[in-house]
Amino acid sequence: MLEVKDLRVTYRGGGRTVPAVRGVDLTLDAGQTLGLAGESGSGKSTLAMSLLRLLPAAAEVTGQVLYQGEDLLTANWSRMRAVRWAEASVVFQGAMTALNPVHTIGDQLVEPILLHGRRAGEEGGRITDRQARARAAELLESVGVPARRMRSYPHEFSGGQRQRIMIAMALACRPNLVIADEPTTALDVMVQAQILDLLSDRVRDEGIGVIMISHDLSVLGQMCDRLAVMYAGELVESGPSRQLLDDPRHPYTRALSRAFPTIGDPASRMAPAGLPGDPPDPAALGAGCPFAARCPEVHEVCDSSPVALWPAGPARQSACLRVLPGFPNVPTAPHEPEPSPEGARS
Numbered sequence: 001m002l003e004v005k006d007l008r009v010t011y012r013g014g015g016r017t018v019p020a021v022r023g024v025d026l027t028l029d030a031g032q033t034l035g036l037a038g039e040s041g042s043g044k045s046t047l048a049m050s051l052l053r054l055l056p057a058a059a060e061v062t063g064q065v066l067y068q069g070e071d072l073l074t075a076n077w078s079r080m081r082a083v084r085w086a087e088a089s090v091v092f093q094g095a096m097t098a099l100n101p102v103h104t105i106g107d108q109l110v111e112p113i114l115l116h117g118r119r120a121g122e123e124g125g126r127i128t129d130r131q132a133r134a135r136a137a138e139l140l141e142s143v144g145v146p147a148r149r150m151r152s153y154p155h156e157f158s159g160g161q162r163q164r165i166m167i168a169m170a171l172a173c174r175p176n177l178v179i180a181d182e183p184t185t186a187l188d189v190m191v192q193a194q195i196l197d198l199l200s201d202r203v204r205d206e207g208i209g210v211i212m213i214s215h216d217l218s219v220l221g222q223m224c225d226r227l228a229v230m231y232a233g234e235l236v237e238s239g240p241s242r243q244l245l246d247d248p249r250h251p252y253t254r255a256l257s258r259a260f261p262t263i264g265d266p267a268s269r270m271a272p273a274g275l276p277g278d279p280p281d282p283a284a285l286g287a288g289c290p291f292a293a294r295c296p297e298v299h300e301v302c303d304s305s306p307v308a309l310w311p312a313g314p315a316r317q318s319a320c321l322r323v324l325p326g327f328p329n330v331p332t333a334p335h336e337p338e339p340s341p342e343g344a345r346s
C-alpha cells in the first residue's frame with residue numbers, strides 16, 4: 001500500500017540547513033502496523049508529516065512516497081486534499097488543540113463524512129445527512145463514547161475521551177492508512193492501554209495500515225507488527241517487533257529499549273533511565289555512524305565506514321557494522337544490500 005523510497009527532508013531558513021530525514025526507505029502493507037521509534041529530534045514527526053505533505057514551506061522534500069503506486073510528492077493539491085481526508089488520516093498528540101472548541105463533536109465528525117465519506121462497500125457513492133449522522137454515532141460508540149454525547153463540546157470530555165474522539169475522526173472517512181503521531185503520550189498508563197487496544201481493534205477489523213510514532217519502544221511493541229528505529233534522520237534498525245525487542249541488533253535500539261520501563265513489568269522500572277549524551281546536531285553530521293560518539297560498543301572503523309542498513313537476519317536490518325560477518329573488516333564503499341521490508345540507504 002505504501003512504499004517510501006529514499007525520502008529526504010531538509011529544513012532551510014534563518015541561515016541554517018537541517019537535514020532532518022536522510023534517505024529513508026519504508027514499506028507498509030494493508031492491515032499492517034509499523035512502529036517508528038526514536039528520541040526527540042530524530043526526525044520521526046518530520047518523516048510522518050512529509051508522507052502527506054503536511055510540512056511547512058521551509059521543508060524541502062525529495063524521494064518518492066508511493067501510495068498504491070501513485071507518488072504523493074508530485075500529486076496536485078486537489079488530489080492531496082482528497083487523499084488526506086478519504087484515503088489517509090493523521091492522529092496527532094494533544095487532542096484539545098486539534099478539536100474545534102466552538103463546534104459539537106457530532107458536527108465535527110459529520111462534516112468530513114458528508115464531504116469526503118464513502119458509503120460502506122460502495123466506492124464513490126454519495127452519502128446523505130442522515131447516513132453521515134448514523135456513521136458518526138456508530139464511530140463514537142466504537143471508540144467507547146456514547147452516541148448521545150454527539151451534542152457535547154470538546155471541553156466537556158476528559159483527555160482520554162478526546163483522544164478517542166480524535167481516533168474516531170481519523171477513521172471517519174474509512175481511510176486505508178492512519179498515521180498516529182504519539183497518540184497516547186499525554187495520557188495515563190490505563191487510558192494509554194485502552195487507546196492502543198482500540199486502535200489495534202480498528203486495524204484488525206478494517207484492514208487499515210498504520211504508522212505509529214513514539215519515543216517509547218515498549219508502547220510500540222504492544223501493538224505493532226514491525227518496528228523501525230530512527231536516529232539522526234536515518235533508520236538504524238528494523239524488523240518484526242518481538243524479535244527486535246527481544247534481540248536488538250543495534251546498540252542504539254538496545255539503549256532505547258532499556259531507557260523506558262515495560263508496562264506491567266515492575267522489574268524493568270529499575271533499569272537505567274535515559275541514554276548518556278545527546279543526539280547529534282543534524283546540521284553538523286560527519287561521515288560514518290552518527291551514533292558512534294555515544295555508542296558503548298564503538299570501534300575505530302565506525303567513524304569512517306559507509307553507513308547502510310545491513311541484513312541482520314530474516315526480515316531484519318541493522319545499520320551497525322557489527323552485524324557484518326567479516327567485522328571489523330568492513331566494506332570500503334556502500335553497496336546495495338539485499339531487498340527487504342525497510343529497504344536500504346547509502
Ligand SMILES: Nc1ncnc2c1ncn2[C@@H]1O[C@H](COP(=O)(O)OP(=O)(O)OP(=O)(O)O)[C@@H](O)[C@H]1O
Binds near residue numbers: 038045056
Ligand atoms: N520547522 C522546522 N524548521 C527547522 N528545523 C526543524 C523544524 N521542525 C523540526 N526541525 C528539526 O528537525 C529535526 C527533527 O525534528 P522532528 O520534530 O521531526 O523529530 P521527532 O523525532 O519527531 O522529535 P519529537 O519526538 O520531539 O517530536 C530536529 O533537529 C528539529 O529541530
